[in-house]
Amino acid sequence: MSSGEATASGPAAPGAVVPPPEDDARAQVVSLYQAQKKIYARAVSGWFAGWRWALVWATQLVFYGLPWLEWNARQAVLFDLGARRFYIFGLVLYPQDFIYLTALLIISAYALFLFTAVAGRLWCGYACPQTVYTEIFMWVERKLEGDRMQRIKLDQAPWGAAKLLRKGGKQAAWIAIGLWTGFTFVGYFTPIKSLAAAVPTLGFGPWEWFWILFYGFATYGNAGWMREQVCKYMCPYARFQSAMFDKDTLIISYDAERGEPRGTRGRKTDLKAARLGHCIDCELCVQVCPTGIDIRKGLQYECIGCAACIDVCNGVMDKMQYPRGLIRYDTQHGMQQHLGRAEVWRRVFRPRVLVYTGVLVLICGALLASLALRSPFRVDVVRDRGALARLVEDGWIENVYRLQVMNATEQPQRYRIVARGFAELPELRTDQRGTVDLAPAEARWVPVAVRVPPEAAERAGSGSHPVEFVVERLLADGTADRRVAEKSTFIVPR
Amino acid sequence: MSDFIHSGWGLFVAVATVVSLVACLALLIIAARRRVMANDNTTGHVWDEDLRELNNPLPRWWMWLFVITVVFSAIYLAFYPGLGTYAGTLKWTSVNQYEAEQERARAAMAPVYAQFAAMDAAALAKNEQAMGIGQRLFLNNCAQCHGSDGRGSRGFPDLTDRDWLGGDSHDYIKTVIAEGRTGVMPPLGAALGGSEDVRNMAHYVMSLSGSPHNSAWAQLAKPKWGVCAACHGPEGKGNQALGAPNLTDRIWLHGWGERAIAGVITNGINNVMPPQGKLLTAEQIHVLGGYVWSLSQGTAVAASGN
Numbered sequence: 001m002s003s004g005e006a007t008a009s010g011p012a013a014p015g016a017v018v019p020p021p022e023d024d025a026r027a028q029v030v031s032l033y034q035a036q037k038k039i040y041a042r043a044v045s046g047w048f049a050g051w052r053w054a055l056v057w058a059t060q061l062v063f064y065g066l067p068w069l070e071w072n073a074r075q076a077v078l079f080d081l082g083a084r085r086f087y088i089f090g091l092v093l094y095p096q097d098f099i100y101l102t103a104l105l106i107i108s109a110y111a112l113f114l115f116t117a118v119a120g121r122l123w124c125g126y127a128c129p130q131t132v133y134t135e136i137f138m139w140v141e142r143k144l145e146g147d148r149m150q151r152i153k154l155d156q157a158p159w160g161a162a163k164l165l166r167k168g169g170k171q172a173a174w175i176a177i178g179l180w181t182g183f184t185f186v187g188y189f190t191p192i193k194s195l196a197a198a199v200p201t202l203g204f205g206p207w208e209w210f211w212i213l214f215y216g217f218a219t220y221g222n223a224g225w226m227r228e229q230v231c232k233y234m235c236p237y238a239r240f241q242s243a244m245f246d247k248d249t250l251i252i253s254y255d256a257e258r259g260e261p262r263g264t265r266g267r268k269t270d271l272k273a274a275r276l277g278h279c280i281d282c283e284l285c286v287q288v289c290p291t292g293i294d295i296r297k298g299l300q301y302e303c304i305g306c307a308a309c310i311d312v313c314n315g316v317m318d319k320m321q322y323p324r325g326l327i328r329y330d331t332q333h334g335m336q337q338h339l340g341r342a343e344v345w346r347r348v349f350r351p352r353v354l355v356y357t358g359v360l361v362l363i364c365g366a367l368l369a370s371l372a373l374r375s376p377f378r379v380d381v382v383r384d385r386g387a388l389a390r391l392v393e394d395g396w397i398e399n400v401y402r403l404q405v406m407n408a409t410e411q412p413q414r415y416r417i418v419a420r421g422f423a424e425l426p427e428l429r430t431d432q433r434g435t436v437d438l439a440p441a442e443a444r445w446v447p448v449a450v451r452v453p454p455e456a457a458e459r460a461g462s463g464s465h466p467v468e469f470v471v472e473r474l475l476a477d478g479t480a481d482r483r484v485a486e487k488s489t490f491i492v493p494r
Numbered sequence: 495m496s497d498f499i500h501s502g503w504g505l506f507v508a509v510a511t512v513v514s515l516v517a518c519l520a521l522l523i524i525a526a527r528r529r530v531m532a533n534d535n536t537t538g539h540v541w542d543e544d545l546r547e548l549n550n551p552l553p554r555w556w557m558w559l560f561v562i563t564v565v566f567s568a569i570y571l572a573f574y575p576g577l578g579t580y581a582g583t584l585k586w587t588s589v590n591q592y593e594a595e596q597e598r599a600r601a602a603m604a605p606v607y608a609q610f611a612a613m614d615a616a617a618l619a620k621n622e623q624a625m626g627i628g629q630r631l632f633l634n635n636c637a638q639c640h641g642s643d644g645r646g647s648r649g650f651p652d653l654t655d656r657d658w659l660g661g662d663s664h665d666y667i668k669t670v671i672a673e674g675r676t677g678v679m680p681p682l683g684a685a686l687g688g689s690e691d692v693r694n695m696a697h698y699v700m701s702l703s704g705s706p707h708n709s710a711w712a713q714l715a716k717p718k719w720g721v722c723a724a725c726h727g728p729e730g731k732g733n734q735a736l737g738a739p740n741l742t743d744r745i746w747l748h749g750w751g752e753r754a755i756a757g758v759i760t761n762g763i764n765n766v767m768p769p770q771g772k773l774l775t776a777e778q779i780h781v782l783g784g785y786v787w788s789l790s791q792g793t794a795v796a797a798s799g800n
Contacts, residue, residue: 029527029528029529029530030527030528030530030549030551031526031527031551032525032526032527032528032549032551032552033526033551033552033553033554033556033557034551034552034553034554035553035554036553036554036555226555229553229555232553233552233553233556384637384641384642385638386637386638386639386640386641386647386650387641387646387647387648387650390641390645390646390647390648391648392645393744398645400641400642400643400645401642402633402637402642431643444626445629445630445633445642447633447637447641447642447643447644448643449641449643449645
């Protein structure tokens, strides 16, 4: 390709126009890949930044703290993949309880829909791990390298001891946070106390090593280096959230009508005479933006809704003694139709939002009710497949089943198994004279033979007949407090 | 088919793989830049009067991800089989991975099984952990034929009765599990005479266990019992050394009644239990043998164990 040879020098800037080759004045060569432009986001403080930090604390206290919490002399939240038991406080979940995870994911999805319909990318701006860890990493960066201008200067400065110290210190702190995050993540799957005991000797298992390093690297790479690139190029939620927007969604908006024409001015300048709007064109909203956009250009897909520009602009408005809210949460309708705050808020309760809320409440209610009514043990019945039925002494017909009894409590339990026929086979006899004792959170297969007398089999006729197994949990005094019934069939041979 | 095991195919696959990898990289580099016909950040092409193609460049690290996949392929192909017949430096195969995992599992279980090594069947039957392991092994490997409760069905022996075809010693049970067992009875219809003689003998056999039978026919067959006594013994009590079942109890492995018994006499029996020695380790068979033995001990053992 001659075009490649013509401009073999250096990487081109995004869509950069390279001088045309001499033979064709019109032909130019552009790179279809662009180098990442480093964003030096300026520190910001204010009402919304306060909310973001509150959520950083709330989510990370839970994430880093939860594995250390004890409950009934064990880790409160532990997902034991090897034993297939999932402990969440008092709950002992089996893989058969997967439906609860499904419900949790549906709730998460609807919560995302709801928040997005009401106020745009709230999740992205305040609670997403990408935002939260970036916030933490940027705080470290600020502490070691200073704010925006100092960081730009440091990057341009030649390498020396001071620069090495600051940069190296930042990387070390980042790596430490990443490793701690990876360690904590693994602590949800391996008891974190034994994991902590293995730290001095680095005696982790191969998978523990992999996940500590992988999760740690992902945290370090995404929060330290990739940052807004994750939101812009990797995150699918970022892209489909715009589908939940409508003209009554509160988004971060620049009031162009009030702000334009923008321009620099003194504090005492007469705006009418100077024909200026309220925007003093200080560019602070661009400098604080973690994705490097200019909110004054309107809604853009890069905007993660962090409201840093609102915070910084309000500060400027205060200094200029203009009213706050040149950049604010507002709706498209609110901007176009000059709606008051009350009307904007009234429109939050529109059908879309009410439907999302309704579905969310419904699923949350169903999940809670299902958890509250959940049986403390489960039973599965599997018919023997080798022999459907067999003839035993005195012409009795016998079928064999395996019952898997699963104890979902953390106490040893005793169960009794009874087989029940229906009208077709009223008399059933099982060989289970005793009871079944299960250790805490144990699951066991129990073979059960069920037989019927020849007359009953004759009356019922050949074929399969419905039966059910009733498993009762016995209290210490021998009375049953909970029972689970599972259907099966009894086969009478020809 | 011989065309496809020719060594040339391995070479072909290797060359095709390498050329594809290189071509992928070349395509990536060539396609990373393009000549445009306008300087307004479009490609300059206009379709359908006003459709223009903007150049919205991907981030460069995205391109590096692609390069990483190619590098990964090269490293993978060095370590693992993939380049035609080249086996890779790790000499990995799915079989030796399986064997390594088996070995690891065996090593992990060794201390558990070690405590059972010195126990006989009676001791194993009293050990709750051994019985738990034994039951799981039984349900996974034996229950398909012998039933989950071990009581078998027609043609598959009941392991819970005390009617042992070949003996009830722990060692014998272990041998049968490891090596399998073939229960053979030759067809004896001709040796007895005609079909009437066979019918008579069936009734005599039923008489041995006190089952309902035609005693006149049974008496007619009695003189010919010698044919059967060679294995089943003069009193029909069977012979464990030969694997000949006791005919005086009420246990009928191959069916009860004139028709079933006459059928066995006429056609003989060739009942096979396949060997399990390759599927189970010796330690597993030791514990499983104890479990099978315990099945026939009724509730007495279980009670004394607690």
